[in-house]
Amino acid sequence: MNNLDKQNTIQAMQTRQMFAACNMSLATSTLLAALLAVMQWKVVDHEVIFVWFALIVLVTLARIALVVAYRRAEKNTASHVWLVRFRVGVLAAGLVWGAAGFALFPAAYQQQQMFLIFMLTGLTAGGVVSYSADLLSGLVFSTLMIAPLFVRLLLDGDSQSIAMAMAALLYIGFMVMSLRHINRNIHENIALHLEAADREEVVRASEERYRLLLTHSPVGFFHYDLDLVITYCNDRFAEILHSSTEHLAGLDMKRLKDQSVLPSMRRALQGENAYYEGFYRATFSEADGWVAMTSAPARDASGRIVGGITVVQDITERKQAEEVLRNRTSELELHNQTLFRINQHTALPVMLNDLVHQIEALHPSMICAILLMDNDGLHLRHGAAPSLPDFYNQAVDGLPIGEGMGSCGTAAFRGERVVVEDVQKHPFWPPMFRELARQAGVQSCWSQPFKDKDGRVLGTFAIYHQQPALPTEHEIILIGRYANLLQLVVESDRAQTNLHIAATTFESQEGIFITDTDAAIIRVNRAFTDITGYSAGEVIGQNPRLLSSGRQDARFYAAMWEGINNTGKWKGEIWNRRKNGELYPEFLTITAVKDEGGIVTNYICIFNDITASMAAADQIKHLAFYDPLTNLPNRRLLMDRLDQALVSSTRSGNGGALLFIDLDNFKTLNDTLGHDIGDLLLQQVALRLGCCVRGCDTVARLGGDEFVVMLEGLSKQPLEAAAQTEAIGDKIIATLNQPYQLAEHAYHNSPSIGAILFSDHHLSTDELLKHADIAMYQSKKAGRNTLRFFDPEMQETINARAALEVE
Known part of the structure; x- marks a missing residue:
């Protein structure tokens, strides 16, 4: 508060004080006026009184009206206005009372004179007290009261009156001095009161701010x-401990079960500033946290x-955030390490086992296991579970997938996460599985299937705990x-496996080349070069x-290309040209x-040089239809051509x-000179027969020393x-x-030939061949080295003889 404001405040308080004292002074002065009038009634003119x-x-x-108006308008009018009005009232009262020193002073009545003097001096003393808050009002009132007297x-003019006048003068001097002293005291008291009020307000505001x-x-x-x-605590401290300020006030900290906080508090009592950070568990509530x-x-x-004074902060959220950040950082490091190991082509079992170890190191309460989908898509195989007992891993290796086949079998079957809080009570775990879990020391199992980009389940990742547990949102x-x-x-x-297979396949013995959509070759394998000669x-x-x-x-x-565009593929035999032409x-x-x-996006072309296979096929075909010794058609080819000849003839x-x-006599040659010499004869006979017929005719070897010549295009x-x-x-x-x-042997030989004509399908091929054979035997009976046509009468004779033999 500045000096001007302070002076205005003091003046307002003075004015308030004087108006507050008016009621008593006005009543007293009125009663005293009435008493004076009564006392002077007999010695002073009645009209004057x-x-x-x-x-x-x-x-x-x-x-009185002024006092009433002041009280009603106290807050709406400036204090100096009311002070002036008050002073005017004091002036009026002083003039009227001072007039009594002349008007009511009896000349011959000493007793009444003394009463008047006593009355006026008493009122002066009372005025000094009543108006001491305002020095001017007190001076005016006192002067106006005593001066006329x-x-x-x-x-x-007499000595007694002069002595009394001097006494009145001294009295008024004393009253003025007293008035000044009282006024100064009042002024100082008001100032002190204001200062005290200001200090009290500052203290109250400070206390309020501190309380807030x-x-x-x-x-x-x-x-x-x-x-x-x-001895004291705020609401936040009580909130941290899940308690109330009333319950905590008076609490002896030495009674706490968790006394980890006490050393730092004791150090404060020794004059040190101490800090503590840790996980705290409350004694009288369920509160716990960092x-x-x-x-x-x-x-x-x-x-x-x-x-001591202690400031407590609940840093649980911060610690959790730090833990999340630390775990996330570790997860990212694990992810990067995994990517590095993938690039190093680390074996899958090693990588899975190391991955589980690292996850369990990050989360010590977890026991992790990985199962991989079998190739049949119906069973899960052991992938990695280093912290589970061997008997457990062996038991779940080959686990069928299906509803109720434990957490992992069900998760793989459903394709979604399965959370089992207590395996001993959950229907997904049949009794046999529950017993395995009990022996392995696990009580909860959360299983998450992981899938390929097409949504096919690749396996499951399971987290076990040694007590019933449900995962948090973070977990x-x-x-x-x-x-x-x-x-x-x-x-x-x-x-990587597929790439290895593809690379191995690409470098197989089959020629491979890949083109873009414009049919430009972009890659070939080594077999392509080996087959075509082009690098x-x-x-x-x-x-x-x-x-x-x-x-x-074309x-x-x-x-x-129509086949490729319609079906996406084409295959068939084709002739191509090597680099050498x-x-x-x-x-x-x-x-x-x-x-x-x-x-x-591309076309993959795979080809095989089938030169050898075609030659082999031709060879097989040749062996099927040709005699390997003479290279003449065999019986099968002969019969086929005979069928065609019959059709053509018809x-x-x-x-x-x-x-x-x-x-003739071929058996004798084999027996005397050997089969190899006999074979030479057969080969030379085959060559000579070929020279004896036309291009449209067929020379065939039936076997042994038997040959057949089929003639076509004869006369009708x-x-x-x-x-x-x-x-x-x-x-x-x-x-x-x-x-x-025949080698070093000169040899002469003759044939026996049987012949039969044909012109339609009246006889079957077997019958024709049989009739020709009969004719050949007729030739032998005729002395060999001759030709005989088939005689039907002879056939009848043969048939009759055969019938007799059967009987």
Whole structure:
């Protein structure tokens, strides 16, 4: 408060004080006026007394009205205005009372004179007291009361009056001095009161701020004495301990079960500032959590330690956040380490085992296990669970997936997380599984399946606890993160395996080349170079048409691309050209590679050089239809061609014939010179027979020393056809009768030939061959080295003989 405000406040208090004292002074002065009027009634003119008293009453009423108005308008009008009005009232009262010193002073009545003097001096003393708050009011009232009396006594002129006048003068001087002293005291008291009020307000405001600070502080405060007894605490401290301030006040800290906080409090009593941070468990409530405490000594005015003050903060959330951050950092480090090990191609079992060890190190209360989906998609196989007993891991290896097959079997079956708080009570765990869990010392199991990008379950990640437990929200997030990491590990391992397989396959014995969508070659394997003769550098960027042999026309390639575009693949045999110009057959497979949107990105072409296989197939075919010794058609091919000849003969009407040839005395040659010499004879006979027939005819070896010649395109006339057949037969006989040189042996041989004509399907192929054979035997009976046609009468004779033998 500045000086001007202070002076205004003092003036207002003075004014208030004087108005407060008016009631008594006005009543007293009125009663004294009435008493004076009565005392002077007999010695002073009645009209003078009446007029004077009337003025006294009027002034008194006016001042009463002024007091009433002040009280009603105290807060609305400035204090100096009311002070002026008060002073005017005092002036009026002083004038009326001072007039009594002249008007009511009896000249001849000493007793009444003394009463008047006593009355006026008494009122002066009373005025000094009543108006001492305002020095001017007191001076005016005192002067106006005594001055007229002083003048009146001087006017009397006698020594007694003059002595009394001097006495009045001294009295008024004393009254003025007293008035000044009282006024100064009042002024000082008011100033002191104001200062005290200001100091009290400052203290009250400070105490209120301190109270609000303690009450609404986000941290807890408590004060304790030298015996470690809490003397005060704020609401926040009580809230931290789940208690009330009333319950905590007076609490002896030495009774606490958890006394980890006491050492820092005792250090404060020794004059030190002490700090404590740790996990605290309350004694008289369920509160527990991380707290940070700062304790300092509390001293009295002399500096003596009288206790301690402790500031308490609940840092549980901060600690949890630090733990989350620390775990997240560790998880990121684990993730990075896993990526590094994936890039190092670490074996999957080693990686899974190390991963479980690291997860359990980050979360000591967890026991982790990994199961992998079997190739059949119906069972889970052991992946990694180093902290579980071997008997348990062996028992769950091969676990069937399905509803109620434990946490992992159910999770893999459903494809979603399964949380079992207590395995001994949950229906997903049948009795056998519960007993395994009991022996392994686990009571809860949370299982999270992890899947590939297509949603197929790859395996499960399980977290066990040794007591019944449910996961927190943070732990659920944690399970998901570790499952995602396992997905990355398993998919990377499978991708690496597939890449290895693909690389091995790519470098297989099959030729492989890959093109882009513009049919430009972008990659070839080593087998491609081995088969075509082109190196990778010579064909990269080239179109595969550089391999074209020219043997397939445009329609062939159009059909091939139509198949690729419609079905995404094509395969078939094709002829291509090597770098050296050699043509070769290959079996080619073309597959279109599409992205996730179904757009073709590449073409993979796989081919085999089938030159050898085709040769082998031809060889097998040749062996199936040709005699390996003479390279002539065998019985199967002969019968096939005979069927075709019969069809052709029926259609054209031309004749045909079969010549059944048997070498005379061939067995004797084998027995005397050996089979190898016999084979040489058969080979030379085959060559000579080929020289005796036309290109449209067939020479076949049935086996042993038996040959068959089939003639086609003979005359439609049977006799002419027979003559043509006979001419060829004679030629054969003449040719086969020529000498043979069999190694160092010169040899002569002759054939026996049976013939039969055919022109339609009246006889089957077997019957024709049988009839030719009969004719050949007729030739042998005729002396060998001759030709005979089939005689039906002879066939009847043979049939009759066969019938007799059966009977």
